[in-house]
Amino acid sequence: MVDAVGSKELVPTNVPGLDQVLMGGLRRGGFYLLQGDPGSGKTTLALQFLQGRLRAGERCVYISLTESRADIESTCRSHGFSLDGLELVEMNRSLDEASQASVFHPADTELSEIMSMLRSAAARSRPSCVVVDGLSELRLLSGEPLSYRRQMLAIKDYFARQQATVLLLDDRSATFGDMQPESLVGGNIMLERQYPAYGRARRRLFVSKMRGANFSEGYHDYQIQTGGVLVYPRLVAGDHHAVFTPELCSSGIPNLDQMLKGGLAAGSTVLLLGPAGAGKSTVSMQFVVHALQSGKKAAIYLFDEVMQILVERSEKLCFEKAGGFRAFTEEGRLHAQQVNPAEMSPGSFAHEVRRAVEAGARVVVIDSLNGYLNAMPEERFLSTHLHELFSYLNQKGVLTIIVVAQHGMLAGPWQSTELDVSYLADTVLLLRYFESGGEVKQAISVFKKRTGAHERTIRELQIGERGIHVGEQLRKFRGIMTGVPQLDVSGDVVAPPGSQGS
Numbered sequence: 001m002v003d004a005v006g007s008k009e010l011v012p013t014n015v016p017g018l019d020q021v022l023m024g025g026l027r028r029g030g031f032y033l034l035q036g037d038p039g040s041g042k043t044t045l046a047l048q049f050l051q052g053r054l055r056a057g058e059r060c061v062y063i064s065l066t067e068s069r070a071d072i073e074s075t076c077r078s079h080g081f082s083l084d085g086l087e088l089v090e091m092n093r094s095l096d097e098a099s100q101a102s103v104f105h106p107a108d109t110e111l112s113e114i115m116s117m118l119r120s121a122a123a124r125s126r127p128s129c130v131v132v133d134g135l136s137e138l139r140l141l142s143g144e145p146l147s148y149r150r151q152m153l154a155i156k157d158y159f160a161r162q163q164a165t166v167l168l169l170d171d172r173s174a175t176f177g178d179m180q181p182e183s184l185v186g187g188n189i190m191l192e193r194q195y196p197a198y199g200r201a202r203r204r205l206f207v208s209k210m211r212g213a214n215f216s217e218g219y220h221d222y223q224i225q226t227g228g229v230l231v232y233p234r235l236v237a238g239d240h241h242a243v244f245t246p247e248l249c250s251s252g253i254p255n256l257d258q259m260l261k262g263g264l265a266a267g268s269t270v271l272l273l274g275p276a277g278a279g280k281s282t283v284s285m286q287f288v289v290h291a292l293q294s295g296k297k298a299a300i301y302l303f304d305e306v307m308q309i310l311v312e313r314s315e316k317l318c319f320e321k322a323g324g325f326r327a328f329t330e331e332g333r334l335h336a337q338q339v340n341p342a343e344m345s346p347g348s349f350a351h352e353v354r355r356a357v358e359a360g361a362r363v364v365v366i367d368s369l370n371g372y373l374n375a376m377p378e379e380r381f382l383s384t385h386l387h388e389l390f391s392y393l394n395q396k397g398v399l400t401i402i403v404v405a406q407h408g409m410l411a412g413p414w415q416s417t418e419l420d421v422s423y424l425a426d427t428v429l430l431l432r433y434f435e436s437g438g439e440v441k442q443a444i445s446v447f448k449k450r451t452g453a454h455e456r457t458i459r460e461l462q463i464g465e466r467g468i469h470v471g472e473q474l475r476k477f478r479g480i481m482t483g484v485p486q487l488d489v490s491g492d493v494v495a496p497p498g499s500q501g502s
Contacts, residue, residue, distance in 0.1 A: 014052025017231030036191030048228040065134030111141040135170035186211040199342030221347025232347040237391035244397025252290035255470035265451035274431030298363040299356035303371025368403040
């Protein structure tokens with residue numbers, strides 16, 4: 001593999017997603033720094049990197065100044081890594097009483113001994129890849145910035161002559177004031193870890209420097225799981241333009257398709273807005289089922305309800321399919337996932353959606369956006385995440401359906417809400433309750449459609465054992481959207497109170 005400049009080979013990191021961030025990997029013979037607090041995954045990432053190099057038949061050395069062999073072996077076992085072929089050099093020995101009583105500074109005794117052992121290990125195995133774990137230990141032994149800088153430059157020069165790719169691990173402790181180790185290396189990767197008030201730790205990384213190579217800037221979420229580190233590159237919609245055939249996705253319900261003048265446009269974002277229980281999720285599933293019956297693939301992400309309830313209430317929409325709703329999943333045409341947002345970061349969720357789209361999904365449903373946002377109250381810039389995700393789906397020609405519940409059972413569209421994402425939507429379907437003849441009924445209307453014409457009337461929505469039925473236009477009522485309709489028995493259109501007559 002050759003980088004964009006074409007001058008040096010790039011070495012894959014063996015960390016899913018990280019090579020995409022680094023646009024290929026690390027430069028062969030480069031001198032790199034991996035920084036992060038204890039527990040951020042530095043050792044795991046470094047061992048994962050060496051596993052890939054060992055499988056490629058390269059000689060590798062892991063030099064530990066802080067971790068014991070037992071600790072490193074335990075880490076390898078937990079992830080299924082093998083130490084076969086890896087030379088492990090342990091330098092974290094304790095000082096004996098004579099050393100503790102010595103009048104000499106550690107920089108004159110232990111530091112020189114460690115540097116000698118480090119060179120000996122490299123000279124003995126002639127490795128192509130080296131990991132030095134415990135840069136903070138070198139700072140402590142150096143005692144002062146000038147000595148530390150000289151030792152770092154000596155290590156860099158020695159391994160440069162060996163043409164070895166070096167990865168230094170630093171826990172950022174024992175710093176020397178304003179002196180930063182980034183100035184001494186060709187590249188720097190920073191790992192960060194945060195603890196929300198509820199849920200698992202949120203981990204993210206960024207690349208602050210990569211000399212002579214391009215990289216994806218900004219924060220990228222990552223997780224530590226069995227098997228190693230998994231990086232979720234930040235989604236940039238502008239990098240994923242695709243050519244697709246414009247088409248309308250029908251619902252399969254004649255009157256609803258008539259309201260939409262044929263259906264919903266592929267490559268658009270649709271918002272289903274209304275109070276709880278008004279039928280938003282069922283209407284969204286109607287579009288999914290019809291797309292599946294037409295031979296398309298779809299993906300559903302649930303934040304509010306459990307999968308079993310979704311399956312049970314979607315069966316009535318699938319009575320033409322042998323096996324019903326579950327059959328689509330078993331055939332691999334439908335991906336339905338119940339999301340636990342306390343365990344999932346925004347970056348990992350975007351990665352899941354992207355993976356479904358790359359697998360062929362043409363319709364994506366997020367049910368609901370309230371659950372997504374409320375479950376991640378401490379995440380910043382969620383609206384920016386959503387904007388980028390929706391833009392990516394639109395550019396891929398995917399029909400994206402977002403379910404949003406409004407507060408209150410009879411909320412009007414003009415009432416304030418903590419959630420305002422209507423500007424992200426190309427089409428808005430408004431669902432409402434209204435009372436007529438002592439019976440609670442439901443109504444549906446098309447509030448907005450950027451991608452073409454739409455019907456401006458209101459129709460009754462009925463959900464029964466045989467599925468969804470959309471009735472004729474409700475022209476004898478006024479005030480339906482307020483939940484307090486009035487019947488005009490004459491059939492004439494009644495002007496709302498306070499309006500100007502002609």
